[in-house]
Amino acid sequence: MARITAVALALSAVAGVSAHAAHTDAPESAWMRKYPDSGDLSFSGIVTFAHLPHSRCLDEPQQTFDIAVLGMPFDTSVSYRPGARFGPNAIRQGSRRHATNRAYSIPWNFNPFLAGAKVLDCGDVPISPYDNALAMDQIETAYSSLLAREVSSKFMQEHGDTMSLALDGKEHPKIVTLGGDHTVVLPILRSLHKVYGEIAVLHFDAHLDTWNGNLYKGAWTYQSKVTHGSFFWKASTEGLISNTQHLLDSRRYPHAVVRV
Template structure:
């Protein structure tokens, strides 16, 4: 079959135009991109032995979104636990622990999956319409501090390692002073500013050593808990020992026993099966109010946000989000999936509504990538972490942007 002459002429004309266009590449300096034009003849001949080096010809090595070392959103990476000179206001810290689960293991690979899911995110393109900001341009230094090398054979040792690691970073002097960390100074027992940590789990048990660390600095804190499950049970059924009481379903009960939490905490998204009303009575004694998954249909997102904000008030707040709060159809890679959860969009919207509370830290847990498909869960978790950063650094919830297109003052 012959191509029509007019189509052939158009195709040839396009090829000639494209062949004469200069090739470009970008040098990135901070958040700016400088386009460097490279003439076509630069690529016409093989390189000679005396040719330019990469640095001479192309400049600083800038990784693609799919290349380079694995850190969250291509952030600067440091082994902060041993590098005492690492400076940050917000640290991303992996806690690859999953030996206290009651169903499917695998969350030890959660930090890896979340970082992998974040590869398309980066500082230079961090602005979102929903937040109307780029968290990396709000005056704070945010870095990836790597993982706590937890022991996979001894849970007591692993929990102590996580507590020591968290306390080590929490005790550092923030890189910036002023509004970025003023919340922490207001609530800290020592009257000093402290950095904030976003932890990447790991199963939900990691919150117990985190709350122990936070208690040393702030005293008891209120907890906003996104989850399908209560996690306030006294112990797992069957024979018990002191160590076996520590599971991803009992850590809040233990935290209450140790006086690590206020009685102004709240669950959001609960839909698990219970043994009966006794579970709810026990939950209330631990200090939680409860918002169920179904409440979003009966009362709406705005009312849920209002109830959460009223519950925690002006206290120091820790936010813990189990990825299973999202429906397993949208986030299948988790250890204890429960049908009928919230959508990713609903969870993100609620998080935006919580900006301006006195957050001293946050985590996302129970991402178990062995049960994922096409990184659905890892990508969702990474996007939620991006929301956490804006949430920690915003003084109030963002207003909705203008319908159809953002106004100039919103860009």
């Protein structure tokens, strides 16, 4: 009798688990039956750039992509007004009106998100707000790590346009960076230089950002000479940028178009 009771209890437990599973699945099934493929509206959902899929790419070395959107929340090299650390989040908020199914360009006559490349929001680089030397290394390391990934799609392997420029003859992913104060360009140029050699830069800004860091008042240390206004000077002294294909167009000074 005890054995029969034990079997009955076991069967009852299994039935209870099955009933519980059916109960928990019911709401999800009901939603999918009534509202399949709903998706997010422009004002809803987790905030990523243009509602793109998101991955913590730096923590997921197996993740591949063709184009990465990468935030650089850094602003501790500014000479006056900080706050650009919130730039990546603000840009993503402002991009919510766009999405892969709402990005058709009439002038260009195509949807860039559906051109064949895998575009991924890779989140932000966790940059130190306390140590600028450490921050520069974190940015360079992060950018170099993603730049070294294999491209994801056959489309990019066949239609990539930078293979001939790379020192290793390979197609590398493209990275769209969301800043961050302008100093983040320096470690990015250091990363790009390792892959492509001297970089040609087309720079639109209110300022030229070519100040000699040695002339800054209060810049007593090596790191303090690297700021949002001197990073191009520093990049030039390190041989990162081309001296024949570097164009600076200052918006505040419309006649100050400088070819370095």
